[in-house]
Amino acid sequence: MTIKEIQDSIVEEFSMFDDWMDRYAMLIEMGKECPIIDPQYRNDNYLINGCQSRVWLHAEKRDGKIYFTADSDAVITKGIINLLIKVFSGQTPADILAADMSFLDEIGLKEHLSPTRSNGLLSMVKQMMLYAEVMNG
């Protein structure tokens, strides 16, 4: 699936819920399903700063595509990083760099995913883009 197709399906999944609790429950579920980073990379070199909880992110390139793994000590944060992993993992660096992130506004967690929250969402996206830039070409 393309990045856009994955984003659309995530938006559709979230739009099934009217209640904020269900949306958070889904984010928590996504946190529990996050592809977990190899313990050897769960160190300060892979730490993303910028949030109250800690997030570790690792990327590797196979057959021209980037695959991400991550972990966090907070499950909602882990849900957010997994949301991004679902969108970006298995995509080419060029596609990742060209991605439009406006889908985040549409999943009904805006107050939570807004850049003013100290959840590190922006830092996470930035870090993924950075990996894509380094691995491009």
Next chain:
Amino acid sequence: MSNFNINDIRKQFPVLDQQVYGKPLVYFDNAATTQKPLCVIERERDYYLHENCNIHRGVHYLSQMATEAYENARKTVAQFINARQAQEIVFTRGTTESLNLLATSLGQLLVNEGDKVVVSAMEHHSNMVPWQQFLDRINRIEADRINRMDNLLVIRMDKNGVLDLNHYEELLKQRPKIVSIAHISNTLGTVNPIKEMIAMAHKYNIPVVIDGAQSMAHQVIDVQDLDCDFYVFSGHKMYAPMGIGGLYGKMEWLEKMPPYQFGGEMVDTVSFEKTTFNKVPFKFEAGTPNVGAALGLETAVKFIQSFDRQEVEAYEDELLRYATEKLSSIEGMHFIGQAPKRNGLISFVIDGIHPYDLGTIIDKMGVAVRTGHHCAEPVMTFFGIPGTVRASFAMYNTKEEIDIFVKAVNRAATMLR
């Protein structure tokens, strides 16, 4: 006759009467900042509507009125904490600025290369980093040096969040130049035995700075009875506006201390060759002060004084006891800070749940608490946790709000497990 009526009090805080995410707001983040009563808001507004003027310099009517009002505010604050004279109160932007002033000015007066300063293991960053940086500067220590504890001595605490006074005595024997400790811990709620600790330091002729940020709204402060050398506080944590706070200092210290910032107001005579400085407290108040906020602070003090202080303290203690009892029933609950004498706040973690997750979920239920390290990272390191959830109370909180809070924590814990 008691005038402590919770419904009447809440009416004076319009901000409390609102819904967030469609739920009634429960505001338990009072240790970060308290809400402001109408009388305080109106006082500051009135100042800008009718009295605004720069002070201490104009010969005209408004300036004289504003100057008088500002100096009266100083008197009110001095009397509130039983200072000997109004001139012992320096207005600052708050606790942080007061402590930076002391680290710079008292530091310059007393501390030389190799000298030591004592803080405690439970300090807010504001009562640690200014001393640490000052000591690094005079000892020319590079910022990235690992072992920099040589000059900053830290009083140990136990697992309950109680300071080890034997260790404190040992540190005093090393003849530090200054002791600076919190009256009440902002993370643990511990009420430190400061009167005893001040007397211990004075046996060695060491001056003591007390960080009163968390105590002014909750406890009766008598600086003469405590015999502290300095007592610092923030207005916004005691129902006053933001941007105003104070520093009480014994006159004999304030007179000896060099100025902290330079500019208008704090000077006596100025030429390009030499400047002499104004008298205490003006030599520490460079530039135009926040007059409107100072008048708001005065009104906040009068607001607090309009109640029987013992009654308010007993009410707040009961809130703390009730919250502790109710939270205890939650599975996996661990209170961080279990000193016998606590005040104003409760800090906790729940097994398997990150404080950030819990805070995020209960926010959606209308409950405002603080999560994280509360600007006291060394305290979190000591307890081996990433942070806590902290609920902190003010006189306008109620048991009904605690019930909503505990229910929210329970629901969030179920979701997150």
